Amino acid sequence: xxxxxxxxxxxxxxxxxxxxxxxxxxxxxxxxxxxxxxxxxxxxxxxxxxxxxxxxxxxxxxxxxxxxxxxxxxxxxxxxxxxxxxxxxxxxxxxxxxxxxxxxxxxxxxxxxxxxxxxxxxxxxxxxxxxxxxxxxxxxxxxxxxxxxxxxxxxxxxxxxxxxxxxxxxxxxxxxxxxxxxxxxxxxxxxx
Amino acid sequence: xxxxxxxxxxxxxxxxxxxxxxxxxxxxxxxxxxxxxxxxxxxxxxxxxxxxxxxxxxxxxxxxxxxxxxxxxxxxxxxxxxxxxxxxxxxxxxxxxxxxxxxxxxxxxxxxxxxxxxxxxxxxxxxxxxxxxxxxxxxxxxxxxxxxxxxxxxxxxxxxxxxxxxxxxxxxxxxxxxxxxxxxxxxxxxxx
DNA sequence: CGTTGTATTGACACTGGTCAAGCATGGTGG
DNA sequence: CCACCATGCTTGACCAGTGTCAATACAACG
Numbered sequence: 001x002x003x004x005x006x007x008x009x010x011x012x013x014x015x016x017x018x019x020x021x022x023x024x025x026x027x028x029x030x031x032x033x034x035x036x037x038x039x040x041x042x043x044x045x046x047x048x049x050x051x052x053x054x055x056x057x058x059x060x061x062x063x064x065x066x067x068x069x070x071x072x073x074x075x076x077x078x079x080x081x082x083x084x085x086x087x088x089x090x091x092x093x094x095x096x097x098x099x100x101x102x103x104x105x106x107x108x109x110x111x112x113x114x115x116x117x118x119x120x121x122x123x124x125x126x127x128x129x130x131x132x133x134x135x136x137x138x139x140x141x142x143x144x145x146x147x148x149x150x151x152x153x154x155x156x157x158x159x160x161x162x163x164x165x166x167x168x169x170x171x172x173x174x175x176x177x178x179x180x181x182x183x184x185x186x187x188x189x190x191x192x
Numbered sequence: 193x194x195x196x197x198x199x200x201x202x203x204x205x206x207x208x209x210x211x212x213x214x215x216x217x218x219x220x221x222x223x224x225x226x227x228x229x230x231x232x233x234x235x236x237x238x239x240x241x242x243x244x245x246x247x248x249x250x251x252x253x254x255x256x257x258x259x260x261x262x263x264x265x266x267x268x269x270x271x272x273x274x275x276x277x278x279x280x281x282x283x284x285x286x287x288x289x290x291x292x293x294x295x296x297x298x299x300x301x302x303x304x305x306x307x308x309x310x311x312x313x314x315x316x317x318x319x320x321x322x323x324x325x326x327x328x329x330x331x332x333x334x335x336x337x338x339x340x341x342x343x344x345x346x347x348x349x350x351x352x353x354x355x356x357x358x359x360x361x362x363x364x365x366x367x368x369x370x371x372x373x374x375x376x377x378x379x380x381x382x383x384x
Numbered sequence: 385c386g387t388t389g390t391a392t393t394g395a396c397a398c399t400g401g402t403c404a405a406g407c408a409t410g411g412t413g414g
Numbered sequence: 415c416c417a418c419c420a421t422g423c424t425t426g427a428c429c430a431g432t433g434t435c436a437a438t439a440c441a442a443c444g
Contacts, residue, residue: 016285073266074255088212092328143423187252329433
């Protein structure tokens with residue numbers, strides 16, 4: 001993926017949707033779909049996007065000819081795994097407000113990863129229903145929680161833009177850990 | 193991992209625990225721990241276990257010298273990813289009873305993968321508190337839901353053993369999909 | 385036997401869901 | 415340009431599913 005915002009999700013047969021992950025520029029998409037006959041998850045663009053499709057048969061060539069790339073893909077898939085486990089812990093063990101706070105922090109950090117100019121203010125290109133489907137809540141309750149975060153002066157909103165007024169307090173309240181530090185790739189051989 | 197039952201989990205700083213996954217013979221453990229300075233998840237044995245530790249520096253050698261193995265590791269990590277996303281959808285969008293039913297089915301299927309003799313009856317080596325920490329519930333509520341499943345004649349219990357009385361109905365109720373079919377590895381070159 | 389961990393059950397509280405209505409907003413076609 | 419409509423946001427009243435707390439019953443084990 002080169003540009004834009006996408007999401008991956010699953011639909012349950014009662015019609016409800018669980019959003020698994022939001023995808024930004026630089027993400028590698030659809031690996032799981034390459035493994036199964038029927039992809040276990042769906043992708044959907046949330047803005048204009050640019051992607052680079054590739055044929056999955058090229059994957060095994062790449063694994064054979066570029067072992068360092070292969071290692072990096074493996075590292076990437078582990079980073080994604082950890083992101084999913086963090087989300088799992090949030091859904092299983094934290095309150096609605098905490099989940100939303102964590103999602104806001106996560107989105108800001110990921111946007112910031114490709115646009116260093118972003119600091120406290122950012123546009124989350126999501127409806128409240130999408131936030132709900134990502135956090136396991138209803139859009140109604142998402143609205144209530146956003147309002148509460150606003151009343152507590154932790155965030156501010158106007159239009160589609162959110163401002164993190166007290167990032168420290170937000171992260172503390174949300175039990176949020178920024179994983180995009182603390183990678184240890186010492187075992188990887190350097191670029192050849 | 194060669195033998196036994198383990199689990200991976202995270203602890204939140206309010207002391208609560210989210211169990212991420214149960215691990216059985218044949219699983220590859222600790223990859224995520226190899227990537228970060230501080231492992232983002234913990235492992236714990238739930239029975240006597242046999243594992244084969246390996247040095248992570250060997251990983252890059254393996255990637256370079258055995259591309260087919262490298263591909264298989266990547267495939268494995270995608271299978272794990274899908275298992276996590278299924279769990280995510282369960283936690284976010286299904287009821288307590290559904291989550292427990294899905295967990296029972298999942299455990300039975302994974303036990304069955306290494307012991308074909310297992311059919312409807314199996315020993316889940318878990319306390320109700322562990323079931324709760326895996327499904328995002330309290331042990332008290334797990335107990336209530338197990339009782340209900342029992343009253344509905346979907347399962348039976350005695351000692352630590354569970355019997356799936358009506359697997360079909362259970363799977364339907366739980367929205368459960370058995371992913372251990374439908375893999376498509378056609379793009380992988382055959383064993384050399 | 386005490387001790388410890390687990391299972392079970394009941395009463396009650398609270399978080400978050402449901403339903404319904406009212407507002408904005410922006411796009412569309414006449 | 416304006417009526418119209420769809421979509422998303424906001425809010426309130428009420429309800430259901432889970433959590434909390436507490437007490438009891440078991441069983442395994444030293």
